[in-house]
Amino acid sequence: MFDLIESKRALTEEVANFVQEIVVEKVKEIEETDEFPWFMAEHFFKRGYLTLLIPKKYGGFGGTIMDFCTVVEEVAKYSASLALLVIVQTVGTLPILLFGNEKQKKAFLGDICANHRLIGFALTEPRAGSDVGSIQMIAKNNGSTHILNGKKVFVTNGGVSHLYSTFAKTNPRRGKRGLTAFVVPADADGLMVGKKDDKIGMRGIPSTSLSLKNVEVPNFNLIGKKGEGFRIAMETLNRSRPAIGAQSVGIAEAALELATLFAMKRQQFGKPIAKLEGMQFILADMAASVEAARNLVYKAAYYLDQGKKTATKLSAMAKFFCSDMAMKVTIDAVQVFGGYGCLKSRPLERLMRDAKITQIYEGTNQIQRFVVAEQIIKEHLETYDRYFRKELEEMAWE
Numbered sequence: 001m002f003d004l005i006e007s008k009r010a011l012t013e014e015v016a017n018f019v020q021e022i023v024v025e026k027v028k029e030i031e032e033t034d035e036f037p038w039f040m041a042e043h044f045f046k047r048g049y050l051t052l053l054i055p056k057k058y059g060g061f062g063g064t065i066m067d068f069c070t071v072v073e074e075v076a077k078y079s080a081s082l083a084l085l086v087i088v089q090t091v092g093t094l095p096i097l098l099f100g101n102e103k104q105k106k107a108f109l110g111d112i113c114a115n116h117r118l119i120g121f122a123l124t125e126p127r128a129g130s131d132v133g134s135i136q137m138i139a140k141n142n143g144s145t146h147i148l149n150g151k152k153v154f155v156t157n158g159g160v161s162h163l164y165s166t167f168a169k170t171n172p173r174r175g176k177r178g179l180t181a182f183v184v185p186a187d188a189d190g191l192m193v194g195k196k197d198d199k200i201g202m203r204g205i206p207s208t209s210l211s212l213k214n215v216e217v218p219n220f221n222l223i224g225k226k227g228e229g230f231r232i233a234m235e236t237l238n239r240s241r242p243a244i245g246a247q248s249v250g251i252a253e254a255a256l257e258l259a260t261l262f263a264m265k266r267q268q269f270g271k272p273i274a275k276l277e278g279m280q281f282i283l284a285d286m287a288a289s290v291e292a293a294r295n296l297v298y299k300a301a302y303y304l305d306q307g308k309k310t311a312t313k314l315s316a317m318a319k320f321f322c323s324d325m326a327m328k329v330t331i332d333a334v335q336v337f338g339g340y341g342c343l344k345s346r347p348l349e350r351l352m353r354d355a356k357i358t359q360i361y362e363g364t365n366q367i368q369r370f371v372v373a374e375q376i377i378k379e380h381l382e383t384y385d386r387y388f389r390k391e392l393e394e395m396a397w398e
């Protein structure tokens, strides 16, 4: 349905052409070397894909969440890693975009656009993954500055970013309500980047730990209000989760296309395996899953762009539904390929490894289901008050 929107179709075509011209021939190299593709980042910057949500007045692309998802899906069909590059840059800018004041936006977002700066998002810690409230990094006020101490892990683009949107406790007694957001420059004294993680997927886009030892940042770098960090992190992830859905859809589309083409070529029992009923059922299920997932992504994006109330629920649904779908579809695609699916020389095993990561980052799928359940309980309680209170109270429960 969303494919029918003219502006979306035009952007899809533009990205598809860019991917064919620039990205495709480098995918294997990025995968094998696991080196950060600086040349590619430059191309993405020039196209505006690394400033997607930043308004034009700061030098950005000036796009919507729908545009964000469109770019991510198209890129992910060929390289989930490069789609992650687009995602993490957007996630890093969102705290400033949503909660920064005008001067901060001009300074940080202007710098990102003009000087092609990369920005990471440093939330997770060794003891605080899903449980963001147990973050231990401390930020102490020191007059006109704050001094940060602590450690972050799994920071995507760690070591290659110029800035990090970082979250630390300004009031450790208040749990998640004591969290505050800061922009920390990568060259700040006391910031040390750990060894690059050797990940199963998303090769080429590094993740590292960051250790902060008495890192002093000016109060100008404090984003939003003190104690607002948890809300800033959640509002940010709320807007980026559909993009993880879009990345998953892109991965699954690639698997579906490869599986279908292989099944048409591969002959067994005297005919292409694509003509065997058992194979057709697998291919049809894959295609229907991709289509359903894609529609969920763009509905969530549309609702976020429109500021609709139920956007949070749809955003979390898009994240877990699409990434679970991508995991299943890539595994099924390997099945269609038979023994050839198990060879590292074929792209399917990469798609399967990349899909696994989409189920975990930006909040695991268990956490997304929790978000959805909380939202539907709230919504249904409202319905209950409006329509069913009388009926339910009259029911005999015993």
Ligand SMILES: Cc1cc2nc3c(=O)[nH]c(=O)nc-3n(C[C@H](O)[C@H](O)[C@H](O)COP(=O)(O)OP(=O)(O)OC[C@H]3O[C@@H](n4cnc5c(N)ncnc54)[C@H](O)[C@@H]3O)c2cc1C
Binding pocket: 088, 120, 121, 122, 123, 124, 128, 129, 130, 131, 153, 154, 155, 156, 157, 199, 202, 207, 357, 360, 361, 362, 363, 364, 365, 366, 367, 370
């Ligand atoms: C490749 C990669 C890139 C990443 N990039 C970033 C980044 O740029 N910035 C950043 O801040 N973080 C990043 N992360 C971290 C990621 O967001 C966390 O790994 C994720 O939120 C889960 O945290 P955890 O690993 O500590 O797992 P845990 O929270 O310890 O969870 C372990 C398991 O327990 C389950 N679980 C936990 N709590 C509950 C619950 N209440 N109910 C049911 N099950 C539960 C989880 O679902 C999971 O299966 C990245 C991770 C990866 C793998």
